[in-house]
Each structure stands twice: as C-alpha cells, then as structure tokens.
Amino acid sequence: MKAPLIKISNLRKTYGQFVALHGIDLEIAQGEVLCVVGPSGSGKSTLIRCINHLEPFEAGSEITVDGIPVRPGPDLDQVRAEVGMVFQSFNLFPHMTVLRNVMLAPIRVRKMSEADAEKRARDLLERVGISVQADKYPAQLSGGQQQRVAIARALAMEPRVLLFDEPTSALDPEMVGEVLDVMKKLAGTGVTMVVVTHEMGFARQVADRVLFMDGGAIIEAGTPSEIFDAPKEERTRNFLHAVLDH
Amino acid sequence: MDLFSTFFNIPVLMQSLPQLMNGLLVTIGIGATSIIAGLIGGLFLAVLRLYAGPVVTGLVRAYIDVFRSIPLLVLLIIVYYALPFVGIRLSPFFSAVTALTLVSAAYTAEIFRAGIEAIPKGQFEASAALGLSNRYIMTDVILPQAIRIVIPPLTNNCINVLKDTALASVVAMPDLLKQATQAQALSANPTPLIGAAVIYLILLLPMVRYVAHLEKRFSRGRS
Numbered sequence: 001m002k003a004p005l006i007k008i009s010n011l012r013k014t015y016g017q018f019v020a021l022h023g024i025d026l027e028i029a030q031g032e033v034l035c036v037v038g039p040s041g042s043g044k045s046t047l048i049r050c051i052n053h054l055e056p057f058e059a060g061s062e063i064t065v066d067g068i069p070v071r072p073g074p075d076l077d078q079v080r081a082e083v084g085m086v087f088q089s090f091n092l093f094p095h096m097t098v099l100r101n102v103m104l105a106p107i108r109v110r111k112m113s114e115a116d117a118e119k120r121a122r123d124l125l126e127r128v129g130i131s132v133q134a135d136k137y138p139a140q141l142s143g144g145q146q147q148r149v150a151i152a153r154a155l156a157m158e159p160r161v162l163l164f165d166e167p168t169s170a171l172d173p174e175m176v177g178e179v180l181d182v183m184k185k186l187a188g189t190g191v192t193m194v195v196v197t198h199e200m201g202f203a204r205q206v207a208d209r210v211l212f213m214d215g216g217a218i219i220e221a222g223t224p225s226e227i228f229d230a231p232k233e234e235r236t237r238n239f240l241h242a243v244l245d246h
Numbered sequence: 247m248d249l250f251s252t253f254f255n256i257p258v259l260m261q262s263l264p265q266l267m268n269g270l271l272v273t274i275g276i277g278a279t280s281i282i283a284g285l286i287g288g289l290f291l292a293v294l295r296l297y298a299g300p301v302v303t304g305l306v307r308a309y310i311d312v313f314r315s316i317p318l319l320v321l322l323i324i325v326y327y328a329l330p331f332v333g334i335r336l337s338p339f340f341s342a343v344t345a346l347t348l349v350s351a352a353y354t355a356e357i358f359r360a361g362i363e364a365i366p367k368g369q370f371e372a373s374a375a376l377g378l379s380n381r382y383i384m385t386d387v388i389l390p391q392a393i394r395i396v397i398p399p400l401t402n403n404c405i406n407v408l409k410d411t412a413l414a415s416v417v418a419m420p421d422l423l424k425q426a427t428q429a430q431a432l433s434a435n436p437t438p439l440i441g442a443a444v445i446y447l448i449l450l451l452p453m454v455r456y457v458a459h460l461e462k463r464f465s466r467g468r469s
Contacts, residue, residue, distance in 0.1 A: 054371050081377030091372035095390050104386060105376035150372075157376060 005030040005160060005192055006051060006065050012058040013046055013216075020046045021057070022216045028161075033193045035203035035224075038213035039239055044196045047213070048163045051194070052083040066160055081109050084154030088166040090146040092138035092153070098125065099134040102153045109157065117156075124152040128182050144175030148182055155186075162186070164195040200243060204228050212236045255437040262429035262438040269425030270445055276339065276421060277408040280346035284407065285400070287347060288354025293384065295359055306355070313352035319413050321345045326417040342414035342421075350407050357399045361392035398460040405453050409446070422446065 004027035013021040021043045028034055036044040049055040051063060053070050063070040065079050092101050102121035106112040112120070125131045128148040130141075138146050147167055154162055164183065168176045180202050187193055187206045197203060203210050203224060210227040212220045212235075220233045231237045295306040313321075326341040336344060365388050373387045415424035426442035 052375055054375060077377045077379055079377075080375055083375070085372075085375040087368060087372060089368055091366075091368035093369065093372070093387055093391075095394075105378060108379075108382045108386065109377045153376070 003030060004028060005032075006194075007063070008047075008051070009062045011047070011050060011061040011063065013043075013050060013055065013061075014058060020216050021050070023061075024218060026211075026218065028192065028194060030160075031190045031192055033187045033206055033208045034195070034211060035207035035209075036194065036196045036211045036213060037198070037200065037203055037227075037239075038211075038219075042213040043216040044211075044213045045165050046216075048085075048165055048194055048196055051161075051163060052080050052085060054085075077109070081105075081157055082160045084157055084159035084162045086147070086150050086154055086162065086164045086167045088170050090138070090143070090150045090170070092146055092150055094138050097135050097137055098130060098141070098149050101138065101149060102156045105153070106156050120156055121152070124155050125149070127155075127185075128152045129178075142175060143171045144178045147171065147175075147179045151179075151182055151186070159191075161192040161194065164193065164197070166196050166198065168197070168199060198243070200228070200240075212239065214239065253436060253440050255435050258429075258433045258435045258437040259441050262426070262433065262441065265425045265429050266422060266438060266441055266445060269420060269422035269442070270449075272339075272420055272425075273408070273411045273414075273422040274449075276342050276346065276411045276414055276419070277404075279343050280350055280411070281404050281407050283343070283347040284350025284354050284403075287351030289358050291351060291355035292358035292362065295355060296362060297380070310352045310355055313349050314356075316349075318345060318349055318410050319416065321349065322413055322417060338414065338417045338419040341417050342411065342419050345413075346407055346410060349410075350403060353403050353406075354400065357396050357403065358392065360399075361396035362388055364395050365391050395464075398457050398464060401453060401457045401460065405450055405457070408450060408453075412446075 006026075006028040008024055008026040011021050011024040011026075012019070024047060036047065038044050046055055050057050050061075051065065051070065053072065053076055056072070057063075065083060068075055068079050070076070070079050092098075093104070096104065099118065099121050102124060103114075103117040106117040106120060107114065122131060122134060125134050128151055130145055130148050130152065133141055133145060138149065141149065151167075167183070168179050171179065176199070180199060183193070183195070183202070184206055195203070195207070205224075207224050209221060210224050211218055212227060212231070212233070214235050220227060220231060220236045227236065228240065231240060291306050291310065294302055295310070298306070322341065322345040325336060325345050326338065329336065369387055369391065370383065373383045378386070411421055412423040414421050415427070418424070422442050422445060426438045429438035430436055
C-alpha cells in the first residue's frame with residue numbers, strides 16, 4: 001500500500017443546527033481513483049470541497065494533503081496549487097479565451113513564462129480534444145467542451161490530486177460520454193482522483209475504491225464489486241436499487 | 247424680438263464666450279480630478295468593505311453612509327469655510343475637489359461592491375481552487391468581469407460629479423457657472439447664463455445618451 005496522500009480525520013461540518021459531516025475519517029492513497037456516491041444531501045460534495053478548503057470546517061477536524069495541513073493561512077494557496085478541482089457548473093472564466101483560461105494559473109501561481117504556459121496549455125487542450133477551439137471564448141463551446149477545458153485548466157497546474165464535484169451532472173446526456181472518456185484516460189495516467197458522481201457505470205469501471213455516503217457519514221467503502229455486487233449495508237442496497245433498477 | 251435680445255443676445259454671447267470657455271476648462275479640471283480620485287478611492291473602499299475585518303468594514307460602511315447622506319453644498323462649505331478654523335486651509339480648487347471626491351468615492355464604492363457581488367460564486371471558487379492569491383483573483387478574474395457590469399452606473403456617477411462641479415462657484419471658484427454669473431453682471435444681460443447652460447448640455451447630453459445606450463445593450467443580455 002502506498003503512503004496516503006490525503007488524510008482526513010474527524011472531519012465535522014455544520015450549517016447552524018444541521019450537521020453536514022459527522023466526523024469523517026478517510027485516507028486517500030497516492031494514485032488512487034476514489035469514487036464517492038450517495039443520495040443528494042449526503043455530504044459527498046461538502047466532503048471534497050473541504051479538501052481544498054472551499055468549505056471551512058469545524059475546529060478539531062484535520063485534513064492534510066501531502067503532509068501540509070489544510071487551514072486558512074499562507075499554506076492554503078500552496079495546498080490549492082496541488083489540488084485541482086473540476087466543478088459541476090464548469091466555472092470557466094468567461095472573459096478569457098479557452099487558451100487563457102488554461103494558461104492563467106501556471107503563469108500566476110507557478111510563475112511560468114508565457115511561452116511555456118502556452119505550450120503546456122495547447123498540449124493539454126489537445127489531450128482533451130479541444131485544440132481547435134483554443135482561441136474561442138467559453139460561451140461559444142458546448143457544455144461537454146467547456147467541462148473538458150475545465151479539466152485541462154485543472155491539469156495545467158500538474159496537481160497531485162484532482163477533485164471532481166459531479167462533473168457530468170450539468171451536462172446534456174449526449175455530452176456525458178465525452179467527459180467521462182477524458183476522465184477514464186486520466187485515471188489510467190496514475191493521477192490521484194476523487195470523484196463525486198452519479199455515474200455508477202463510471203464508478204464501477206474506473207474506481208479503485210468506492211465510498212457510499214449517506215446522512216453526512218461514510219456508510220460503506222470497498223472495491224467497486226464489493227459495493228455494487230455485494231453491498232453489506234441496508235442503506236447502500238436501497239440506494240443502489242433506487243438508482244440502478246428503473 | 248425683445249425676448250430674443252434678452253436671452254439670446256449674440257453680441258453679448260460672443261463677448262462672454264472666452265470667459266465661459268475658461269470656466270469650462272476649470273469645470274472639466276475639477277470634474278476630471280474628482281472623478282479619477284473618486285474611482286480610485288471607491289475601488290479601495292469597496293474591496294475593504296467586502297474583505298477587511300469587521301472593524302474596518304464597519305468604518306467603511308459608516309463612511310459610505312455619511313457621505314451619501316450629507317448634502318454636497320454643506321460639505322463644500324464646511325471644507326472651505328470651517329476647516330480653516332482648525333488650521334486646514336485649502337484653495338478653492340482643492341476644496342471643491344476634496345468635497346466632490348469624498349462624496350464620489352462613497353457612491354463609487356457602492357457601485358463597485360454591487361459589481362463584485364454580481365459575479366457568480368463559482369468564479370471565486372474556481373480561481374481560489376487553482377491556488378490564485380486574493381490579489382490575482384481580483385485583478386485577473388473578478389474585476390475584469392465586474393467592470394463591464396459597473397460601466398453604466400459609473401458613467402452615471404461621472405455625470406453627477408460633473409454637474410455638481412457647479413457648486414464650486416460658491417467657494418469663489420471661477421468655474422463655468424461662476425464665469426457666467428460674472429459675465430451676466432458685467433453685461434447686464436442673462437445671455438451668458440443661457441450660454442453656460444447650453445455648454446453644460448453639450449458636455450453632458452452625449453454621456454446621458456451613452457448610459458442609456460449601454461443600459462439598453464446590457465438589458466438585452468449581451469455580455
């Protein structure tokens with residue numbers, strides 16, 4: 001077993017009276033592809049948004065990425081530079097071309113030269129199949145294309161981990177496949193991935209480990225076949241019945 | 247005919263025109279200086295108001311509320327006639343610029359704040375997740391988008407500042423209005439006042455049209 005890249009211990013998150021996460025403990029190994037599934041409101045998005053501190057969490061909770069504690073302060077930008085994120089709603093920068101979207105962070109955060117950043121950006125856009133549209137603006141692209149640009153933008157920082165927050169949920173059905181294909185290719189390159197998803201087929205095929213969450217807690221974790229073929233918990237079975245049998 | 251020679255007396259107008267033009271330059275000087283200083287101050291205040299700690303935020307909010315409430319004429323008279331009692335003596339020009347800037351910065355701060363708050367949360371999150379520092383999040387991602395939103399209200403504010411420069415005539419500033427009233431006294435004919443009014447219109451009507459045009463374009467949803 002490789003050393004854990006992300007360590008989460010006793011992660012608690014509350015919104016007023018509502019407890020979104022009940023003391024989560026989780027370790028994610030270097031190179032692991034972890035899929036997080038569960039019903040809406042189960043806390044799975046909140047969990048991954050805590051990893052790069054887009055969501056502040058309660059005192060006493062602890063997260064480290066590559067040994068660096070995740071907390072507000074000067075180290076946080078450094079953690080975020082190593083943790084890429086792909087959002088449900090893409091969140092591309094609408095006033096910049098696709099190419100500029102991908103170049104921005106390497107130039108500003110990694111202090112890369114314009115020429116090197118452009119070369120890297122063009123390579124990555126090629127990899128996600130968007131090289132022809134490099135000089136267009138995000139609004140001129142389809143949802144699937146925008147999400148592939150968003151993946152390239154995250155990859156441009158050469159992050160240690162990529163977080164995917166329901167990356168295909170905002171897409172028209174015919175565009176889901178092109179994004180999942182890019183993610184499958186990525187999973188094969190050894191990058192650590194944490195994917196919150198409703199795509200059970202993707203989870204089964206690509207994940208090293210699947211996490212089932214409900215009510216702000218991890219109910220069950222295991223290999224895809226353990227979770228999908230022989231779930232131990234009642235709640236896991238009910239959820240899988242609801243999403244798979246219809 | 248009588249009406250015409252009273253209000254639109256061409257010889258009187260020609261005679262007073264150089265004086266009015268000097269006044270126009272002073273008006274533009276006060277206006278431009280106050281607009282630029284107000285923009286810088288307003289942006290600064292807006293960012294403080296949104297992102298500084300609670301104490302600073304409270305102070306900034308108090309500043310904005312006070313300077314949006316106080317009548318500009320009252321403020322101008324305090325700056326010019328009251329401050330010398332505590333040893334602060336400003337020239338008529340700087341009195342006018344100070345008063346206009348203090349008020350313009352308050353309005354501009356609210357405009358910028360609204361513009362920044364109109365940017366979707368996802369833009370802040372995406373740039374933060376890339377590891378961009380707060381400074382680059384603002385200068386590269388948020389402000390370029392906010393600027394487009396705030397151009398119409400900012401132009402409106404420019405119009406207001408330019409109009410309010412006329413108040414500077416009460417602190418003996420030889421601006422367009424002051425020059426016109428002096429020319430009127432000299433020639434015993436109100437034509438220079440009409441001339442000044444027309445010059446204000448020539449200066450400001452295009453800006454008013456421009457704002458209307460921008461607002462129409464923005465409301466059509468083109469970005």
